[in-house]
Amino acid sequence: MVLGCVIHGQGDLRVEExxxxxxxxxxxxxxxRYGGICGSDLHYHRHGGVGDFRLREPMLxxxxxxxxxxxxxxxxxxxxxGTPVAVHPATPCGVCPECADGRANVCRDTRYxxxxxxxxxxxxxxASRIAVPAVQLRAxxxxxxxxxxxxxxxxxxxxxxxxxxxxxxxxxxLVTGAGPIGCLTVAAARAAGAASITVTDLLPRALEFAAAAxxxxxxxxxxxxxxxxxxxxxxxxxEASGVAAGLDTCLRRVRRGGAVxxxxxxxxxxxxxxxxxxxxxxxxxxGAFRFHAEFDDALRLLxxxxxxxxxxxxxxxxxxxxxxxxxxxxxxxxxxxxxxFA
Numbered sequence: 001m002v003l004g005c006v007i008h009g010q011g012d013l014r015v016e017e018x019x020x021x022x023x024x025x026x027x028x029x030x031x032x033r034y035g036g037i038c039g040s041d042l043h044y045h046r047h048g049g050v051g052d053f054r055l056r057e058p059m060l061x062x063x064x065x066x067x068x069x070x071x072x073x074x075x076x077x078x079x080x081x082g083t084p085v086a087v088h089p090a091t092p093c094g095v096c097p098e099c100a101d102g103r104a105n106v107c108r109d110t111r112y113x114x115x116x117x118x119x120x121x122x123x124x125x126x127a128s129r130i131a132v133p134a135v136q137l138r139a140x141x142x143x144x145x146x147x148x149x150x151x152x153x154x155x156x157x158x159x160x161x162x163x164x165x166x167x168x169x170x171x172x173x174l175v176t177g178a179g180p181i182g183c184l185t186v187a188a189a190r191a192a193g194a195a196s197i198t199v200t201d202l203l204p205r206a207l208e209f210a211a212a213a214x215x216x217x218x219x220x221x222x223x224x225x226x227x228x229x230x231x232x233x234x235x236x237x238x239e240a241s242g243v244a245a246g247l248d249t250c251l252r253r254v255r256r257g258g259a260v261x262x263x264x265x266x267x268x269x270x271x272x273x274x275x276x277x278x279x280x281x282x283x284x285x286x287g288a289f290r291f292h293a294e295f296d297d298a299l300r301l302l303x304x305x306x307x308x309x310x311x312x313x314x315x316x317x318x319x320x321x322x323x324x325x326x327x328x329x330x331x332x333x334x335x336x337x338x339x340x341f342a
Contacts, residue, residue: 005318010045025075027073028076028132033146034147034150034339037339038153057119059123077134087136088295090290092104106290157294158187161261162238178207179201189238205333237260243266311336312335
């Protein structure tokens with residue numbers, strides 16, 4: 001029996017019995033062990049969509065998955081059967097101008113697990129067995145347990161944002177938002193050699209997770225008198241909260257000629273921002289969307305850093321998916337919540 005988490009509409013999440021997947025040519029079947037609940041999964045559950053992407057049919061959620069290879073279809077090759085693997089969730093087209101330019105993360109015809117960006121939707125990875133293109137499998141590095149490896153996808157997002165920011169060695173960095181992506185951005189900035197990393201959030205527990213990830217200062221975003229605010233302007237600011245107020249903070253706190261990276265997905269439609277600061281200070285404003293080659297780097301970093309375990313706040317069996325989603329949505333208590341499909 002294959003159990004999966006299927007979203008049917010706003011607030012309508014069901015754990016259902018699904019057909020046993022067949023690998024098909026070029027594909028592999030993976031027995032999923034863990035799946036990380038992402039902010040986009042929560043948006044599909046709570047709002048019926050993410051940004052401008054709206055649900056139009058039932059969709060298997062999930063794109064942060066690890067498991068074991070159990071079968072290959074015709075012509076498919078990859079790690080040996082029984083190998084623990086992480087699944088890269090993107091299948092870029094490989095032929096569009098963006099792919100040709102080495103920017104497959106913004107491929108105009110990509111397929112991404114658990115995404116309503118196209119129709120029919122791309123079914124996700126929150127099932128006890130899934131069939132995916134074999135080229136998306138990555139064997140886990142030696143010593144990396146599947147539980148921690150479930151952080152590979154969101155850490156890849158953070159690594160890409162840090163690379164979009166430029167060389168961080170010796171730089172002072174501000175990260176607005178201490179959700180799972182914000183905390184992993186802290187870890188990525190630390191790995192990139194940042195001299196200081198200040199993190200802002202409204203929730204004390206979120207800031208505790210940021211400190212565990214390596215933040216050198218944690219600030220209440222709604223307290224302009226918090227003594228932990230940087231005394232000087234920062235070199236780089238990464239907006240990871242997905243709200244306009246966070247972008248405003250980044251633009252006002254970064255130095256002249258500095259860089260701001262918008263990582264958090266803003267609400268649909270237009271978002272106001274301090275455009276005159278962008279002009280007068282000659283600030284570079286850059287977007288960061290998903291990732292590509294960073295996935296392999298994320299797995300290596302996870303294998304080398306046991307401290308990432310502190311960001312996993314709960315693991316719940318798939319039959320408790322509704323409770324797990326509620327726990328993941330409660331940022332006053334949780335950072336990353338995993339579903340266990342064993």
